[in-house]
Amino acid sequence: MKVILLKDVKAQGKAGEVIDVSDGYARNYLLPNGLAKQATANALNSIKISKEAEARRRKIEHDEAVALCKKLAGITVTVKIKTGANGKLFGALNTAAISEALHEQGIELDKKKIVLSEPIKALGKYTVAIKPFAEVSGKLNVNVVSE
Numbered sequence: 001m002k003v004i005l006l007k008d009v010k011a012q013g014k015a016g017e018v019i020d021v022s023d024g025y026a027r028n029y030l031l032p033n034g035l036a037k038q039a040t041a042n043a044l045n046s047i048k049i050s051k052e053a054e055a056r057r058r059k060i061e062h063d064e065a066v067a068l069c070k071k072l073a074g075i076t077v078t079v080k081i082k083t084g085a086n087g088k089l090f091g092a093l094n095t096a097a098i099s100e101a102l103h104e105q106g107i108e109l110d111k112k113k114i115v116l117s118e119p120i121k122a123l124g125k126y127t128v129a130i131k132p133f134a135e136v137s138g139k140l141n142v143n144v145v146s147e
Contacts, residue, residue: 069138092119
């Protein structure tokens with residue numbers, strides 16, 4: 001019997017895959033537990049349409065991420081932070097502060113997409129990596145100044 005997996009099933013496949021299993025396994029385990037549904041023509045067409053929509057959505061997100069990386073390549077973000085007498089920061093500069101400084105310039109970038117290779121603990125200019133999408137990465141110039 002051909003079934004479409006609704007959830008990942010160990011040793012069978014991932015969600016959305018069409019697999020061929022024995023009738024008893026499908027009727028007694030997969031279907032009653034909501035792990036799969038029978039592969040009818042309508043169900044197969046529905047899966048095909050949803051996969052195409054997901055591919056289009058990922059393409060749009062990818063294009064937006066590439067455009068954002070190009071936009072950020074020429075920008076220097078200035079982050080003001082409290083410092084001690086000798087120019088050392090109290091703590092370290094985090095990604096949330098960089099994200100907030102970008103937000104003030106009108107650019108939306110989630111703090112989880114900013115990658116710091118090492119904590120920034122001194123004033124100066126730094127190049128920070130950003131990763132707005134799975135296969136897309138870029139650089140952002142950050143200038144850390146005293147408040």
